[in-house]
Ligand SMILES: Nc1ncnc2c1ncn2[C@@H]1O[C@H](COP(=O)(O)OP(=O)(O)O)[C@@H](O)[C@H]1O
């Protein structure tokens with residue numbers, strides 16, 4: 217495939233969505249419709265329905281492996297409907313979260329095991345790995361503070377109700393992924409002001425795309 221698959225990773229509150237939007241605006245001037253911006257669950261009806269099951273606060277009985285399988289199922293559909301067709305038509309795909317998120321959140325956060333979640337996702341993705349992953353790194357406390365500050369108190373889903381230890385495990389898992397995949401994953405210090413994070417991200421992307 218001739219396109220490029222680039223993922224944005226990191227904990228909630230790291231600034232992925234904010235930065236991705238600003239970066240996409242600037243890249244759009246260079247790439248035009250060669251670039252597509254997407255995020256899981258990806259806006260297709262099947263993945264959205266799966267996502268609603270995961271986030272429904274009434275689903276208190278949900279087993280952690282059920283949750284991991286549902287994320288992988290939603291991911292699969294997004295891959296088939298959006299990512300693969302784009303890559304096949306030479307697009308640059310910028311995607312907010314992918315398999316690394318499941319390894320960090322379900323594997324480490326929910327303690328299923330990183331390797332098991334990675335293996336299960338291999339089935340879902342058929343092995344499609346990003347060409348480049350940008351990991352937005354912030355200390356757990358910074359990420360949590362940013363989320364709390366900007367959200368109404370009653371606007372929290374089931375996933376937000378987790379404890380500090382959970383977030384610490386997620387953070388450690390991301391760090392480990394970055395260390396173990398230095399050729400794929402670039403770490404960006406996301407505690408910097410937004411403009412700096414955006415500039416650093418743009419620099420890395422332009423370099424990767426030879427632009
Ligand atoms: N570098 C930054 N410095 C300060 N605040 C930030 C920064 N990046 C993002 N934010 C703020 O933090 C909150 C979470 O950002 P968001 O982009 O939604 O993160 P994510 O998508 O990684 O969960 C938003 O309110 C955003 O305005």
Ligand SMILES: [Mg+2]
Nearest residue numbers: 232233234312
């Ligand atoms: Mg986001």
